[in-house]
Amino acid sequence: MTITEKILAAHAGKKQVAPGELLNVRIDLALGNDITAPLAIKAFQEIGAKKVFQRNRVVLVPDHFTPAKDILSAEQCQVLREFAKSQHLSHFFEIGECGIEHALLPEKGLVLPGDVVIGADSHTCTYGALGAFSTGVGSTELGAAMATGKLWFKVPESLKLLYYGKRNPWVSGKDLILFTIGDMGVDGALYQAMEFCGETIQNLPMASRFTMTNMAIEAGAKNGIIEPDEITFQFVKSRAKRAYRIYRSDRDAIYAEIREYNASKIFPQVALPHIPSNVADVREVGKIEIDQVLIGSCTNGHLDDLRVAAKILKGKKISSSLRLIVIPATQEIYRQAIKEGLVEIFLSAGAVISPPTCGPCLGGHMGVLAKGERALATTNRNFRGRMGHPQSEVYLSSPAVAAASAVKGRICHPEEVMRKGT
Amino acid sequence: MKLEGRIWKFGSNVDTDAIIAARYLNQSDPKILAKHVMEEERPEFSRKVRKGDILLAEKNFGCGSSREHAPLALKAAGISCIIATSFARIFYRNGLNLGLPLLESSEASEVIQEGDRVRVHLTTGEIFDLTQRKKFLGKPIPPFMQELIKDGGLIRHLKKKRLKIKGYRSVRPRTI
């Protein structure tokens, strides 16, 4: 069996499962945010449920429109706050200790290898980087799962994505996953599990792994997953407060398809509007001037991401023709970025720093685009109107490309900025 | 179960941001959502859509965000059924949980045209284009889900059966 099949089997009390099989799966963690949880709480109440299945297994994170951008958003947060209080939830993260859900949960040690996690947010698939099965669901289902602690799943077929070869300079997990989505299409892994493996992945730091599994949904996948290894254990060791289990795919596991990627042939990538699969090599996009650069989101708001951006921005100024917004994904990352002097570098370069929030990633607040504006963002989706006006444009890239482009004023390869030796 | 309505035709990869933009998600009132449904894709949609109309799309309908506000907005606007070559996974789960029938048929999505009158038999998966006098066979909706749809979604279904949470397991829809 594959790692995905094994985790699902173990959580359904079965020894053996096969793709297509329907399972009633025990859930380790159920997640909702300020957009999706109000509807889930309503469903929970409408069913007639009185108590959540376990008060330390339901996590609510108001992160999308927070700090509340308007009265309606504030009211949505209020629904979460009151529910958390009445249900005595152990994990309700208010601003101050908050962050973007998919960066926050791993950081707090709430998701561990071998877990089954559901969240009313499509990027719940991020936690696969820890060797967990995690997937996005809707609000009604979250409401039902909060009550029962279980949910039906069809065992997905697995795709094996094998990466080999050394990464080129400035190539991160973002470039690998953009390249892969460009190759497979936005429905290339529909209903399937994407299992990322091979030597390139084994050498990839956690932040880049989270970026890759985060964007599995952008290929239509049910989940993305990476087998835990030393790098995973290092990350989990100091954070885990409960026992966890390691699962690995059998050698004779059956895959719907195996695809190989030679990482040494992959260079920094950019996804052009208006679909994440519209990917090109950054050196081949021509002269694309931009109005705004965003470094942040659950995809690329990690400390490693800020470090790379700071390395490029150190001692430089951003182009006077654009705005740069940097959003550390969590309070902890923010604090560390201050300690390491990264925030100072960003401020000196001319960036604005936002408190941890999804904010502009979904066109919420903190940097919404006007008509005709063009942004380069380290986020995960560039659908029409995603960051603001329907006639604005979003390009997606890694933090390295984003930082370099902020200096140049147009989309460029980090080498264009770093070669000059500053 | 039979449905009949007029067709609205869309292309591939219609994402949930296009169905309902995030700026309207600071609330979840179906009536307000319905007013802004498909606003960017087809500005006239919310004004001209009639109760019972059927939406037709190509591949990967409803991709992107998990927002249940998307199928909720379409349903509140009057859409009675969606036919597509394929659906994004979370949208599919959400649609059925809300009691919005979803049928997969690539042939139907190719041949049927905007404005055609179409009749859909949910039990058999048959799709009749009454304007072109053609018939297609979509994947039939499994019996349990039909019951769910008939009751108006997962929550209503549970309420109707007056099921206690403990019994919930036996009637959980077959989600994918």
Ligand code: SF4
């Ligand atoms: S950062 Fe963007 S993609 Fe990630 S959870 Fe927030 S809105 Fe969704």
